Amino acid sequence: MSISNEILTCIHERRSTRRFTDQQVSTDQLEAILDAAIWAPSGGNNQSWLFTAIRKKDILLHLNGLVREGFQHWIPDDDYPGKLRIKEQSQKETYNFYYQAPTLIIASNRPNYENAMADCSLAMENIFLAAHSLELGSCYINQLHWLRDDQDVRSYLFELGIPMEDTICSAAAIGYKGAELPVPIRKEKTINIIG
Ligand SMILES: Cc1cc2nc3c(=O)[nH]c(=O)nc-3n(C[C@H](O)[C@H](O)[C@H](O)COP(=O)(O)O)c2cc1C
Incomplete structure (x- = not known):
């Protein structure tokens, strides 16, 4: 790569972290991260997303219990490879869907909005x-x-302020890195420049 700058370096160096320390993210850090989220582009400038940040361990653990229960009777609606494995793993006592990160940010959006996932993904x-x-x-x-669509998960998220009718798009586990992971290689032939 012949061009480099701070943003390009940040893009290259970011990795998915799956091991976190117990140290909580500061309020200033969390606010800066959430501010970055709401400055993402959105279709028609809708900004109809909602970012719910959970920092309380007991709330996160309760949610984890509901997720584990939810997976018991959850039937994957497609053949996405990781789904069945995670359904199986979720039944282990030690399973924690957010990798015990001290902070979880949930991105939700209004229902029947075509760009709900796209907008939240850019914010992610x-x-x-x-x-x-x-x-x-x-x-x-x-x-x-x-x-x-799990009733128990949704009722609890409603208690946390996420409207029942909204769609849950994604979530982000955030915290201090407990371990560095190997850099996954990028597949070849995924770029095509014409002209
Ligand atoms: C739509 C989407 C869903 C993902 N879901 C999960 C997930 O549930 N759990 C997880 O550990 N990683 C998840 N990932 C992270 C990917 O596994 C990760 O981005 C990929 O392995 C490449 O690694 P990198 O992010 O370090 O480049 C997801 C990524 C995307 C884009």
Whole structure:
């Protein structure tokens, strides 16, 4: 790569983190990350997303219990390779869907909005890059999206302020890195420049 700058380096160096220390993210760090989220582009400038940051361990653990229960009777609606494995893993006592990160940010959006996932995904990348720029680790968490129609999960998320009718798009685990992971290689032939 012949061109480099701070943002390109941040993009290259960001990795999905799956091991975190117990140290909590500061309020200033969290606010900077959430601010990066809401500055993502959105279709028609809708900004109809909601980012819910959970920092309380007991709330996260309760949610983890509901996710484990939810997976018991959850039937994957497609053949996405990781789903069945995670359903199986979730039944282990030690399973924790957010990798015991001290902070979880849930991205939700209004129902029947075509760009709900696209908008939240762009915001997620802003979250990951902002976290990396603050020397924090982060990871995309899909489990709450998969369980978005689970009644018990949704009732609890409603208690946390996420409207029942909204769709759960994604979540981000955030915290200090407990371990560095190997850099996954990028596949070849995924770029095509014409002209
Ligand atoms: C749509 C999407 C869903 C993902 N879901 C999960 C997930 O539920 N759990 C997880 O550990 N990683 C998840 N990831 C992270 C990917 O596994 C990760 O980005 C990929 O392995 C490449 O690694 P890197 O992020 O370090 O470049 C997800 C990523 C995307 C884009």
